[in-house]
Amino acid sequence: MIYSFDQMHKKEAKPLTDGRKVPFWALPPDEALLYAKREIEHAPLLVDDADLYAPVFWNLSVFKRSYELMEKILKVYIYPDGSRPIFHSPELQGIYASEGWFMKLMEESRQFSVKDPKKAHLFYLPYSSRRLRDAVYTPGSHNIKPLAIFLRDYVNNISSKYPFWNRKGGSDHFLVACHDWGPYSTTSHTELRKNTIKALCNADTSEGIFIPGKDVSLPETTIKEPKRPLKYIGGKRLSQRPILAFYAGLMHGRVRPTLEKLWGNDTEGDIRIFRRLPRRVSRNMSYVEHMKSSRFCICPMGYEVNSPRIVEAIYYECVPVIIADNFVLPFEEVLNWSTFSVVIAEKDIADLKNILLAIPLRRYLKMQECVKRVQKHFLWHAKPEKYDLFHVILHSIWFSRLKQIQTPL
Missing domain, CATH: 3.40.50.2000 (Glycogen Phosphorylase B;)
Known part of the structure; x- marks a missing residue:
């Protein structure tokens, strides 16, 4: 059977768990993710959509259903730890601005961020790879090991202070780093490198750090005027x-x-x-x-x-x-x-x-x-809009996390 999106939207299922009927948005985090994965695997075929252009997608039905469930379910816990300017200090200008814009909008989000980590499906490590370089790297030394050591110590600190990292070895955690050295800053912590979802501009498969299918390729966006991120956009016939x-x-x-x-x-x-x-x-x-x-x-x-x-x-x-x-x-x-x-x-x-x-x-x-x-x-917007760059980056991280979930036979 083929459904239009409007028809599909009205067919929201309420899964059974422990014999009780529970709305999917009220499920415990792992159960909610399992429900979402099952729903996406059986996404009804869409025949039209006013907001998305089907030819640019591999499978519009899957993307639409996944995005819709992300909007309804996903909650992210942002670690409050870490001193400025390396943490919680988004840089909104220049070629590495993607990590800063994501950080800014993620920390401002009332829809996706959550104060109670027990309700979280994902955990965000809110550091800036650009500011880490500025703070730790010794110019002219050609030694970027101190960046990796700094991030290793940070992860060791949160894993000893909170129970969340150790539950899944960091696989439900993510970072967003656009500087070229972003991948290399993860190399001194085995779980950070292998398990954590890394959203990286430097998405190079030849170096053994970026892991296709788990990690996320982050678009590198040049922002010249943070107050007008959409300046000059448009083209000619x-x-x-x-x-x-x-x-x-x-x-x-x-x-x-x-x-x-x-x-x-x-x-x-x-x-x-x-x-x-x-x-x-x-x-x-x-x-x-x-x-x-x-x-x-x-x-x-x-x-x-x-x-x-x-x-x-x-x-x-x-x-x-x-x-x-x-x-x-x-x-x-x-x-x-x-x-x-x-x-x-x-x-x-x-x-x-x-x-x-x-x-x-x-x-x-x-x-x-x-x-x-x-x-x-x-596109970056001061207030995120549906399907814009902030949302699509977050969707890629969400989608990666869902792929880790094992569906029971």
């Missing part, structure tokens, strides 16, 4: 995008120098690659205008696999071209990135232009439409 592909930025790492060697500083070519925008170019067209005037925006890895240009491209309705082997794309457990981006293997960089020119116009127009439609899931 295809007829106003004369540039085939564009990149401007630093040339570190193993990918970007190759791009520069092949197409560097060709201000007239189809592919425009700049170490930085020359003044003679930027006077006529800014960085943002270049992205809005390009059909494809190249998003190459730097020293690490993550790049803020992926979300920038989505903001400016430019199809992202992602070049970063071993990178787990944000929300790829629910989003089908092939509908709104192009992923190119590092070995194929020399063939970049041919790959992009081979994409038929009809397919490109569909991809750009998908970029526009998926944009809502990558």
Whole structure:
């Protein structure tokens, strides 16, 4: 049988537990998670939805049902421990702002945060990897071990002070870290590294720290004006995008120098690659205008696999071209990135232009439409809105936790 969402919404089940009928939102935490997992596994097929664009999802029915249950069930306990500025001090500006915006909105949330840890389904470690680096790292030392030791000591402290970590070895705990060194700060504590759900911008599978299927790929978002996080968002129609592909930025790492060697500083070519925008170019067209005037925006890895240009491209309705082997794309457990981006293997960089020119116009127009439609899931709002970036990050963490739950036969 096929249900529309409105019909499905009216069919809320009330599970039996110990012979009593209990509303699912009143179940003990573990039972509520088990109920949610069962419900998602049998999610009714949706035929339409006014709020979500089906082509960008692997399975819209599963995502919708999971998200709905998250809204109704999920409660998060935020540890009050930890001194500022490393803890409870969100930084809302710059390329690492994702961790700060999530922290701010999570701590402000009346819907998801809970004061009683016994009611919690998840436990949040509210530290900033960026501020941890600023506070602990010795510039020029090339030694990031002190960051890992600091976080190890913090986890040891909360595990001795509270009973919650030890119940499941930290598997119902999570952290959100966007700085490149976020993964490495977890390496001195075995349970933190292996069990805890890590939402990381540096979601690199080749290093053995990020664990696909458990950990979450956190989008890296550049926020220039915290009071106006949505400034400049929007794009142009295809007829106003004369540039085939564009990149401007630093040339570190193993990918970007190759791009520069092949197409560097060709201000007239189809592919425009700049170490930085020359003044003679930027006077006529800014960085943002270049992205809005390009059909494809190249998003190459730097020293690490993550790049803020992926979300920038989505903001400016430019199809992202992602070049970063071993990178787990944000929300790829629910989003089908092939509908709104192009992923190119590092070995194929020399063939970049041919790959992009081979994409038929009809397919490109569909991809750009998908970029526009998926944009809502990558936006920060001072007050979170349904399906926005705060909610979708939280959903990925919730979804990861549900995957850990064993369903009895």
